[in-house]
Amino acid sequence: xxxxxxxxxxxxxxxxxxxxxxxxxxxxxxxxxxxxxxxxxxxxxxxxxxxxxxxxxxxxxxxxxxxxxxxxxxxxxxxxxxxxxxxxxxxxxxxxxxxxxxxxxxxxxxxxxxxxxxxxxxxxxxxxxxxxxxxxxxxxxxxxxxxxxxxxxx
Amino acid sequence: xxxxxxxxxxxxxxxxxxxxxxxxxxxxxxxxxxxxxxxxxxxxxxxxxxxxxxxxxxxxxxxxxxxxxxxxxxxxxxxxxxxxxxxxxxxxxxxxxxxxxxxxxxxxxxxxxxxxxxxxxxxxxxxxxxxxxxxxxxxxxxxxxxxxxxxxxxxxxxxxxxxxxxxxxxxxxxxxxxxxxxxxxxxxxxxxxxxxxxxxxxxx
Numbered sequence: 001x002x003x004x005x006x007x008x009x010x011x012x013x014x015x016x017x018x019x020x021x022x023x024x025x026x027x028x029x030x031x032x033x034x035x036x037x038x039x040x041x042x043x044x045x046x047x048x049x050x051x052x053x054x055x056x057x058x059x060x061x062x063x064x065x066x067x068x069x070x071x072x073x074x075x076x077x078x079x080x081x082x083x084x085x086x087x088x089x090x091x092x093x094x095x096x097x098x099x100x101x102x103x104x105x106x107x108x109x110x111x112x113x114x115x116x117x118x119x120x121x122x123x124x125x126x127x128x129x130x131x132x133x134x135x136x137x138x139x140x141x142x143x144x145x146x147x148x149x150x151x152x153x154x
Numbered sequence: 155x156x157x158x159x160x161x162x163x164x165x166x167x168x169x170x171x172x173x174x175x176x177x178x179x180x181x182x183x184x185x186x187x188x189x190x191x192x193x194x195x196x197x198x199x200x201x202x203x204x205x206x207x208x209x210x211x212x213x214x215x216x217x218x219x220x221x222x223x224x225x226x227x228x229x230x231x232x233x234x235x236x237x238x239x240x241x242x243x244x245x246x247x248x249x250x251x252x253x254x255x256x257x258x259x260x261x262x263x264x265x266x267x268x269x270x271x272x273x274x275x276x277x278x279x280x281x282x283x284x285x286x287x288x289x290x291x292x293x294x295x296x297x298x299x300x301x302x303x304x305x306x307x308x309x310x311x312x313x314x315x316x317x318x319x320x321x322x323x324x325x326x327x328x329x330x331x332x333x334x335x336x337x338x339x340x341x342x343x344x345x346x347x348x349x350x351x352x353x354x355x356x357x358x
Contacts (some may be wrong), residue, residue, distance in 0.1 A: 001272070047302065060308065063173065063176060063177065063324075064173070064319070106336070118333070118334040121330040121331070121333070121334050122330075122331060122334040122335075124327075125323075125327040125328075125330050125331045125334075126205050126282060126283060126331075128283050128320045128321065134171075134318070134319075134320040135320065136177070136320055136322065136324065136327070137327075138177075138324040138326055139327065139330045140324060140326055
């Protein structure tokens with residue numbers, strides 16, 4: 001009789017532990033699936049952001065510069081090449097949109113990956129001389145649209 | 155108020171002060187011996203001059219008389235690793251200057267010591283503009299330093315240490331540089347307030 005009871009108890013324990021382990025396994029699988037889903041979405045989002053080309057405009061002011069707009073953009077491109085390399089500079093696609101030789105203010109357009117914005121700002125702040133000419137470039141404001149900067153430019 | 159806590163002009167003071175004025179800097183820190191000469195030009199441009207004393211510390215020996223100096227901002231520049239470690243302990247709440255010559259001493263444990271003793275790091279921006287080979291090393295160290303600032307919540311001020319007018323930094327240029335080195339806005343603002351605090355202490 002005692003043997004029979006112990007066998008039944010052992011059976012019950014075995015089945016419940018089996019059921020529990022299956023439940024835990026299912027939960028783990030579900031969480032893993034969810035994590036994978038979230039992870040892949042996050043990775044996708046980051047990758048999309050990296051690849052996405054953004055357009056930004058930077059209003060800047062030059063102190064102590066005497067020269068034309070073409071000369072200035074040449075200087076900026078060379079400085080960019082020095083700071084981030086020629087390929088990086090080409091990716092950033094920097095163009096001088098506006099420049100006034102009287103007020104010495106100008107607007108640069110950047111069209112490239114998001115990181116370009118920081119790289120161009122870093123390059124602009126560290127340009128101090130070119131062929132023996134000394135000057136300071138001050139980035140005043142960055143914006144996504146040209147309209148806002150036109151007001152400040154004028 | 156826009157402040158540059160340390161400049162070291164070597165020639166043509168008039169042009170230098172003119173550019174300081176045009177860049178919108180209202181207060182500059184100058185070596186104590188140069189103050190009377192600089193003040194001749196700065197008065198007309200409404201630029202205030204704060205006297206500075208920089209003490210080069212080697213073998214962790216700090217001259218006694220500098221500890222009692224008033225009406226000027228004192229900064230300590232360590233010349234060896236031992237001094238860099240000892241200055242925060244010997245002089246609490248002091249300013250420790252790091253430039254191209256001693257940036258290699260600014261590591262994790264040094265930052266921890268500085269934070270513990272409530273010292274302030276004065277970071278030189280002059281080396282970022284040099285064309286020498288050690289510039290890359292300095293930029294790398296600067297990026298690492300930005301991480302340490304956040305990790306230990308360090309008190310930091312950024313000074314140009316400019317010798318010529320083209321080495322001066324416009325506040326917006328400095329902001330752009332620090333943002334591109336990934337320093338959060340709060341820390342940049344805090345560093346500006348801190349330099350104001352030092353100036354107010356001397357001027358009042």
